[in-house]
Amino acid sequence: MSRGTILIADDDGAIRTVLDQALGRAGYEVRATANAATLWRWIGDGQGDLVITDVVMPDENGLDLLPRIRKMRPEIPIIVMSAQSTIMTAIKAAERGAYEYLPKPFDLKELINVVQRALTDNEHVMPGGTYMDEGEESLPVIGRSPAMQEIYRTLARLMQRDLTVMISGESGTGKELVARALHDYGKRRNGPFVAINMAAIPRDLIESELFGHEKGAFTGAINRKPGHFELAEGGTLFLDEIGDMSGDAQSRLLRVLQQGEYNTVGGRTPIKTDVRIIAATNQDLRQQIGRGLFREDLFYRLNVVPMRLPPLRERTEDVPDLVRHFLGRAEAFGLPAKRLSREALATLRDYDWPGNVRELENLIQRLVVLYPEEVIEKTVVETEIRPTAIAREGAGLVGNGTVSGDNISASMELHLARYFQAHGNNLPPDGLYDRVLREVERPLIQLCLAATRGNQIKAAQLLGLNRNTLRKKIRELDIQVVRGLN
Incomplete structure (x- = not known):
């Protein structure tokens, strides 16, 4: 007995064959086509219990078909597949009503699990939102690696859900960029996005910054000051480096999350709040809990949906895409067009990027501004990243663990000499x-x-x-x- 009929639209014959065989073995009846027109005819005839569609097809984009399918057959779940594998594809699929987004190549077992879940789930679609036709260049979360594909899928699921998110990752991995994407493409996109870096605020001022203070609440409080919760009302509050909060501030934040209201410093009247919380940390909060530095109950309130951003060294296959993105953005700002040679890109892929994406972005900015060549070669890249590698090794703390002033001076002289050599007969830019x-x-x-x-x-x-x-x-x-x- 068939467990249901699956309609498949994909112009890749090999994909259709693999899906036909795998889903057939799992007990489903399968109908497959290479174009969107046939799929649309089947939908109109009332056929199928679930749709699996590619994005790019000869006659129509699969994403453009989604709203029409939802309007005609709102009960049928739709799974979108794509070899484009970008965050924008995932977001468009979510906003247009896909049940799930799967990047190619996909795992067959995972696909079958998604099909089973979709056919038994009462909520057959991701809650649709107002579609925003943004270009890929407007989204700074870049990469096609498996690690980033999982991030995109998680983001797509969260776009129309107002859940608290905890983003973890090393410095420079893009935690605030992900938080902004969740806000800009989510239900609260018309509200404010307010970010506060706990590590940059003296601990005795964190409560005042979060909740605001009344006039005369403490020495120096000359006027009433709104806090970040008030500034973020109706929008998103991004709490960066949440692990740097004092114990008292953690307790007050926990009460806000539990009760939905807060008091300003020096205030007596509770203020209702309506904000979405997105927190981020580069620390191991479970370890902090074990050391008594972070409240366990607050951790579980914030860690509703955990997201780990991988360091760049775990996804070096994304380096070329990131380089093209940063070069393109520099050109858009009026800087000279540049490209990197194949050998230069290979050098960047082999580097372990302790500063992650931020370090790569800063490097590309230096290459664009400081070097006149249209094609940046390997020697130039090595000139720029070698001092960083030397500094990371403890500023020369190798061998006996010490470094003299002469060694620092010699390293700087070597770096600057190579920098001048890279300009050939020309002088470097002024400044x-x-x-x-x-x-x-x-x-x-x-x-x-x-x-x-x-x-x-x-x-x-x-x-x-x-x-x-x-x-x-x-x-x-x-x-x-x-x-x-x-």
């Missing part, structure tokens, strides 16, 4: 002094913060800077501060 200082300043501050385990007071003393000056530079240079870690 070299400030550019070099900035390139030295960032790793210097990062290493001092690492040496002091994120203690900004000690790091400022080590650098010989005023603490406020250091905090300003941390913001300007977009340096992530991690406390309590070596």
Whole structure:
């Protein structure tokens, strides 16, 4: 006895054959076609219990067919397959009513499980939203690796669901970009997106920043100040580096999540709140819980939907796509068009990217601005990434674990000599002094913060800077501060 009829539309004959055989063995009746027109005729005839459709077909885009199928047959679940494998494809499929999105190549066992679930699920479609026809270039979440495909599928499922999300990942993996995508393509897209970095705020001011304060609530509170919860009303509040919250602030945040209301600092009247919370961390919060540094009950309130963003070293096959994206964006801003040689791209793929996507983006910006060549060669790329690799090895902490001032000077001289050589008979662009200082300043501050385990007071003393000056530079240079870690 048949478990149901599956309608398949895909112009790839091999895909149709594989699906026909696999679903047939699983007990389903299968009808397959190479075009959208035949699929639409079957739908109009009332055939089929479930649809599996490709996106790109000779006569029509499968995504354009989705709204018509939903209008005529709202009860039939639709599974979308695509070899395009981009976040925009996943989002379009979700917004137009697909039950599930599967990137090609797909796992047959997973496909059969999705089919079984779709035919027994009472909710046959992802809740549809207002379709936003954005170009792929507007979305900074880039990559076709299996790890990113899973991220896209999760994002697609979450677009029209107002769930709390916990994003984990190393610094530079794009946690805020994912949070913005969830907001910009979700139910709250017309509301504000408000981000707050817990690591950049003194712990004694976190509650005031989150909930606001009344006039006279504490010394210096000259006027009433709205908090981030109030600013994000009706939208999304992104709590970055959530692990840096103090115990008191964690308790107050937990009460807000439990009761849906909060008090400003110095205020007595509870304020109702309607915000979606997206949290992010580069720490192991379960480890923090074990050390008594993070509340377990708050963790479970925030960790409704966990998302782990992989470091770039785990998806180096995405490096060429990311490079093209960053080069294209630079050109859109009026900078010279550039491309990287095959050998240069191979060098970037072999690098382990401790700073992840942010480090790659910064590198591409330097290559575009500092080098006149239209085609960037391997030697230029090596010139740029070698000092970073040297700095990461402990600023020369190899062998006996020490480095002299002469060695630092020699390394800088070598780097600058190669930089001048890369320009041949031409001089580098003007403003070299400030550019070099900035390139030295960032790793210097990062290493001092690492040496002091994120203690900004000690790091400022080590650098010989005023603490406020250091905090300003941390913001300007977009340096992530991690406390309590070596």
